[in-house]
Amino acid sequence: MTSHARTVAFQPGERNIFFHILTACNLSCRHCYINSEQHGTTTLSDETMLTWLELFADPGKKTNVIFLGGEPTMHPGLVRGIARAKELGMAVTVDSNGYLFHDILEKSSPDQLDYLSFSLDGPDAAVNDPIRGEGVFEVCSTNMRRAVAKGYNVSVIYTVSSLNIEHLHRMLPLLKEIGVKRFFIQVIGLRGKPAQESAGDQGWQVSPEQWLATVPGVAAEAAKEGIHVTFPKVFLERQETFECAGLVTENFFIFPNGRVYRCPLCEDYPVHALEIRNNTLHKNSGLTEDSFFQLNIAEGCVMNKLLQPDTIEYDANAVPKHRISCCLLKQEILP
Numbered sequence: 001m002t003s004h005a006r007t008v009a010f011q012p013g014e015r016n017i018f019f020h021i022l023t024a025c026n027l028s029c030r031h032c033y034i035n036s037e038q039h040g041t042t043t044l045s046d047e048t049m050l051t052w053l054e055l056f057a058d059p060g061k062k063t064n065v066i067f068l069g070g071e072p073t074m075h076p077g078l079v080r081g082i083a084r085a086k087e088l089g090m091a092v093t094v095d096s097n098g099y100l101f102h103d104i105l106e107k108s109s110p111d112q113l114d115y116l117s118f119s120l121d122g123p124d125a126a127v128n129d130p131i132r133g134e135g136v137f138e139v140c141s142t143n144m145r146r147a148v149a150k151g152y153n154v155s156v157i158y159t160v161s162s163l164n165i166e167h168l169h170r171m172l173p174l175l176k177e178i179g180v181k182r183f184f185i186q187v188i189g190l191r192g193k194p195a196q197e198s199a200g201d202q203g204w205q206v207s208p209e210q211w212l213a214t215v216p217g218v219a220a221e222a223a224k225e226g227i228h229v230t231f232p233k234v235f236l237e238r239q240e241t242f243e244c245a246g247l248v249t250e251n252f253f254i255f256p257n258g259r260v261y262r263c264p265l266c267e268d269y270p271v272h273a274l275e276i277r278n279n280t281l282h283k284n285s286g287l288t289e290d291s292f293f294q295l296n297i298a299e300g301c302v303m304n305k306l307l308q309p310d311t312i313e314y315d316a317n318a319v320p321k322h323r324i325s326c327c328l329l330k331q332e333i334l335p
């Protein structure tokens, strides 16, 4: 049977709360995106974490909350946060680097935590550890096994870069053997032709050709093995409609300094549309990210055009060869 990738269209009313409860981490991965200049170094107190969670509760809508860091299991109150989110009717995920501090497996339970997600960037220590740190593969894979044995739903996030794209297919036997249910393939960033030429062998990013030649095929193989795979859409086909998640869904990227973004591409800039001050959510005025969401351009995502223009290729008539989709648009293949 052939498995086909399906674009997961944005659902009206869909709500995702990406909740960074601290920025501290025990690791220092080479591609870490935490930016303490923009997001601070605060660890939220338990009380603040619970209060902020309530700001985003909406019992009438299906809401997913993803606890993030830094490393969220370093937060001693994470278990309280998970339990409160569940009481508020949210589906709960924790994205961990695999170290699982504060006995999270023992103190929480599969009833409370819908998914425990582990970040792993290689099928063995030789590929993973140069990216994520010495000894990380061993700790992470051991804890994945412990989590599966305790009945948790385990997923894996693999960030594709030029350092590990050729090893992506080797993840499948490992995921199957451990009992991983979902596999999220992410991209560190695609590079266009000019960057590709200048990046040389040391470049981190993968070319659109490498991405297309590798990722959809591995995803289809994973689905055949019974694993639910999700990966970014990136390029829109001519007949496909462009939609900006900032306009059609409710995504909130909350940072411990109170900034709340609607678009993940904006996170490194002080253009957040919302902010939590004195435990109240405020809408910012002036030029904020939501001013950009309205712009309708031939290249697709306007923030991609502003921040990563070399990902766009043009034909002889200066028409973009592909439109770039919203970075939140996913494709999935079900087992």
Ligand code: SF4
Pocket: 025, 026, 027, 028, 029, 031, 032, 033, 034, 069, 070, 071, 097
């Ligand atoms: S585990 Fe995550 S937060 Fe920690 S250093 Fe790695 S990428 Fe950064």
Ligand code: SF4
Pocket: 243, 244, 245, 246, 262, 263, 264, 265, 292, 293, 301, 302, 303, 304, 325, 326, 327, 328
């Ligand atoms: S990535 Fe682009 S399309 Fe998606 S929310 Fe941001 S600006 Fe909109």
